[in-house]
Amino acid sequence: MREILPALERWYAARVPFGLATVVAVGGSAPRGPGAAMAVGPDGEVVGSVSGGCVEGAVFELAREVAASGEARLESFGYSDEDAFTVGLTCGGEITLLVRPVTPATDPAFGAVAGSVGAGEPVTVATVVAGPAPRGATLAVWPDTAADAPGTLGTDGLDVAVAADARGELALGATVLRHYGPHGERREDDVTVFLQSFAPPPRMLVFGAIDYAAAVARIGDFLGYRVTVCDARPVFATPRRFPAAVEVVVDWPHRYLRGVGTDERTVICVLTHDPRFDVPLLEEALRRPAAYIGAMGSRRTHDERRDRLAEAGLTEAELSRLRSPLGLDLGARTPEEVAVSVAAEIVALRWHGSGVPLTATTGAIHAPAAR
Template identity: 45%
Template sequence: MLEIADRLLTALDAGRTLAVGTVVRVDGSAPRTVGTSMAFDGTAVVGTVAGGCVEAAVVEVCERVLADGRARTATYGVSDETAFSVGLTCGGRLRVHVQRVAPGDPLVERLRAAVRGEAVALVSVLPADDDAPGEPLGDVVRGVGPGRDVDPGQDAGPPAGAPEAPSWLARQLDVEVAARLASGRTGTATLACDGAAGAPVDAVEVFVEVEVAPPRLVVVGAMDFSVALAAAGRLLGYRVTVCDPRPLFATAERFPGVEVVLAWPTTYLRKTALDQRAAVCVLSHDARFDTEAVALALASPAGYVGAMGSRRTHERRVAELRARGVGEDAIARLRSPIGLDVGASTPQETAVAILAEVLAVRSGASGEPLRAASGPIHRTTAEALANA
């Protein structure tokens, strides 16, 4: 529901109680991804979970959740005898978790935090089957009230008389939430008993929805190729920074809507914070700082480091990196010549080739044509998280 947090707040601030349905699992091909949400207030729908395929069926579940306040899940797919009646004909299966959200719920403040750009995680326990009611993990671990999900980091304490959270569940949840906040990946996980006395035998399936700051795209060099890459990166939701020491080229007019840093790239890279979701693209072709900038990027946690240049330039750059003491494992991370082979020649085409490689590296995908591969078109959240 975090993806439509601003629209939910508009309704909640108007005093309307909502039933919010969120896609918690996708098997095979489906039109939307895990974490996609829609809301229903009894009269109108906000958002979509399947591009119009199953919304009418989800609304029926929303009506029951609004009536009794109990969270539910429902699964839709082509193997269901009702698949075509609900409209999901794309070959996939969706599992949707529906919960009620009222204006006074603690969850509302988490939605506000997400809109402010803060890192937020919402957690729910999913039922073993669609006939059983779902349990919000806020009740199990944090104890803040029935039918409500909360930020796991916001420990309101259990209500009077409520049991303490099982330590095995709390430990595993902390690890799971931390990993998903670091990667920015929403999805399900199975938390199993670690053998602690009194812990239940059955595993617990949880859905962890996260909202984090946009991944960073740092572009070194204010070239024409950089203009196209910055615009395309912004379109994909990256927080884009262009760094170049030349005031004639590094201007807000050339790079609208992105951060422009007028500084030596090596100075900037030494002081900026990068995480594993960040991508650094060195496009500058400037011998004064290219190699050092690449070395600094490779020494950072950035998940993608690429550099523009010919194969001959790449060989020279690798030799210079070795001379600087950069190890072979780090050099192996360097994507150079940068981008996938799609026949790109213009700055705009090159931006597509570069960002296609960035996405492939981030998700652990091969980058090969889909028709040359087998299996599901869309990667599962677990696969993406494993490669994040």
């Protein structure tokens, strides 16, 4: 929803109803994952996508009907030989959409949620998908909000149980379906609730203000990371050289890293390939949470660096987290090609991809996301 937020905020502020379609479940090689959204506003204006174009025409009509009727609907789309290019998914997957009307009356917390998402503040939106609770009812949950968060799913017990689960999923940045009884008890056959987490963008920390770093920063920004570039040399570490970075820091890399927080989504790219910088930096990085820690350098540089890190006391388990030389084997030469190689490794590690050509694999293209 982040990419379509400006239009949604404009419609909401004008108090005009719009239909919001959200992917709540997928099967097979579905083109978009849970949380992908498309909205249809006044005068038929469309923003977003739920399938990359396969079923958008049908969803457009559905969203307009929902906005006019004020009643949420749940619809599934799968492959159809007969109608594959009209209302079916040509990829052979299946998506389930919740399409709901949004107005200040039906969703009083939407404005506050949009403000938090736009500001990069964490928030989860819980929405009833199916069951005896009102379909399309929402509950907004922030990390520090009490049980009386804006909105309701129908009963106090359900609100309390869902809010507790929503905070847990928000801490993981996860978007999932959960099942409850009408008063919040754990049951698989009653109320289905979609928990969509809007966690702050993950961080990418790029160390070493070189031309490769500029390319990595650009592709990191493209992938949705909040990019920071750090180098101890002020003549190289300038915002003008790294326009894709949110911030450019002049500091010794290990000292800067020691003073910032990282989590299980953080990406750390060490491009200094100078032992004065990268050994103390990696000593710090490999002892803290991160999704990816990669370092540039030749295989000889890697072996020497690994020996130095072992001498510094890092364990084999800690050293095994280091991706070095960083990137997938694409035959990359230019800074831009190397950046693609690094990004490919980050994506493959995130989604447990093999890194081999899809022509050499079988089965579903999009494997289920690991929790």
